[in-house]
Amino acid sequence: MTPDVPPPAARLDDETDARIVRAVSLNPRGTLAELSAAVGLSVSAVQARLRKLEARGVIAGYRAVVDPEAVGKPLAAFIEITPLDPAQPDTAPELLVHLDEIEACHSIAGAASYMLFVRVATPRHLEMLVRDIRLAASVSTRTTVVLQTFYEGRPLLPGGG
Amino acid sequence: MTPDVPPPAARLDDETDARIVRAVSLNPRGTLAELSAAVGLSVSAVQARLRKLEARGVIAGYRAVVDPEAVGKPLAAFIEITPLDPAQPDTAPELLVHLDEIEACHSIAGAASYMLFVRVATPRHLEMLVRDIRLAASVSTRTTVVLQTFYEGRPLLPGGG
DNA sequence: GTTGAAACCGTACGGGC
DNA sequence: GCCCGTACGGTTTCAAC
Numbered sequence: 001m002t003p004d005v006p007p008p009a010a011r012l013d014d015e016t017d018a019r020i021v022r023a024v025s026l027n028p029r030g031t032l033a034e035l036s037a038a039v040g041l042s043v044s045a046v047q048a049r050l051r052k053l054e055a056r057g058v059i060a061g062y063r064a065v066v067d068p069e070a071v072g073k074p075l076a077a078f079i080e081i082t083p084l085d086p087a088q089p090d091t092a093p094e095l096l097v098h099l100d101e102i103e104a105c106h107s108i109a110g111a112a113s114y115m116l117f118v119r120v121a122t123p124r125h126l127e128m129l130v131r132d133i134r135l136a137a138s139v140s141t142r143t144t145v146v147l148q149t150f151y152e153g154r155p156l157l158p159g160g161g
Numbered sequence: 162m163t164p165d166v167p168p169p170a171a172r173l174d175d176e177t178d179a180r181i182v183r184a185v186s187l188n189p190r191g192t193l194a195e196l197s198a199a200v201g202l203s204v205s206a207v208q209a210r211l212r213k214l215e216a217r218g219v220i221a222g223y224r225a226v227v228d229p230e231a232v233g234k235p236l237a238a239f240i241e242i243t244p245l246d247p248a249q250p251d252t253a254p255e256l257l258v259h260l261d262e263i264e265a266c267h268s269i270a271g272a273a274s275y276m277l278f279v280r281v282a283t284p285r286h287l288e289m290l291v292r293d294i295r296l297a298a299s300v301s302t303r304t305t306v307v308l309q310t311f312y313e314g315r316p317l318l319p320g321g322g
Numbered sequence: 323g324t325t326g327a328a329a330c331c332g333t334a335c336g337g338g339c
Numbered sequence: 340g341c342c343c344g345t346a347c348g349g350t351t352t353c354a355a356c
Binding site: 145 | 171172173179182185186189190217218219220221222223224225226227228229230231232233234237239254258261263264265266267268269270271276278280305306307308309310311312313314315316317318319320
């Protein structure tokens with residue numbers, strides 16, 4: 001089964017929307033009054049536009065950034081996975097979605113089929129997770145341990161390059 | 162230059178904090194009243210605890226999730242980078258931080274030194290970005306294009322595995 | 323898009339355990 | 340030290356224009 005197909009082509013309508021997206025990206029907890037000042041519209045107008053941007057999925061949601069160490073998962077890794085039998089239907093993402101150590105799952109070009117990003121407590125837990133992944137999805141894996149994260153999840157600004 | 166050293170060892174104090182972190186992760190825009198209901202404490206108590214969690218860096222911040230296509234960057238890729246001269250001081254993360262197409266930068270174990278995750282508008286832009294990276298940091302690169310993203314940035318729940 | 327009024331929320335402060 | 344209740348100012352929301 002394939003994953004949900006994204007909506008046709010949600011794009012920004014005008015420069016005002018772009019400014020709102022920029023401002024919200026840089027300050028997701030800002031008030032409508034701050035947004036209003038940043039884009040030069042009334043509070044109500046900004047609110048209406050923001051609701052439309054959220055409804056269209058341009059702003060897909062909001063997230064709290066939690067320190068991985070604080071929640072007991074200091075060890076991160078990339079795991080490339082390759083189906084053992086290329087003839088079989090490939091449903092790896094669905095087969096793995098229940099493993100909540102997996103933070104991201106992309107299909108990729110190249111030798112491997114998917115790239116996962118995972119977080120676990122210890123090398124021992126990483127070993128167990130890799131085993132679970134191999135068994136659950138009938139895949140081989142190639143794991144690359146993260147030694148240090150310099151930055152991640154930097155805001156995605158419209159127009160900004 | 163090395164990146165900022167993370168604070169000693171920010172950890173959760175008790176089960177109530179864990180519940181707050183869980184609730185905030187699942188609903189970052191929720192009100193204190195909702196949090197209060199979720200964890201069974203008064204609004205004031207929840208607010209005090211939340212502020213401490215934020216001050217300690219357990220909750221490092223909040224982010225808006227923006228649709229990459231909507232802001233004109235539908236193409237994502239992983240870029241592994243390796244210094245051309247291992248004898249030189251290695252400051253790649255700092256040399257690259259100004260490139261805002263780079264969403265994440267990790268140092269990794271294995272043949273390469275760093276793993277980047279980037280988003281660009283077109284293959285042409287990816288080519289230019291790779292060139293910029295090679296020139297700015299004196300590195301060789303290995304790029305893996307993302308074909309499809311099934312999920313990413315899933316909430317990091319305390320205790321949950 | 324704008325204005326304006328009412329409901330709601332975040333915050334600070336006082337008191338009790 | 341941690342928690343609860345209350346009161347005030349700012350914010351969100353919605354209707355009318």
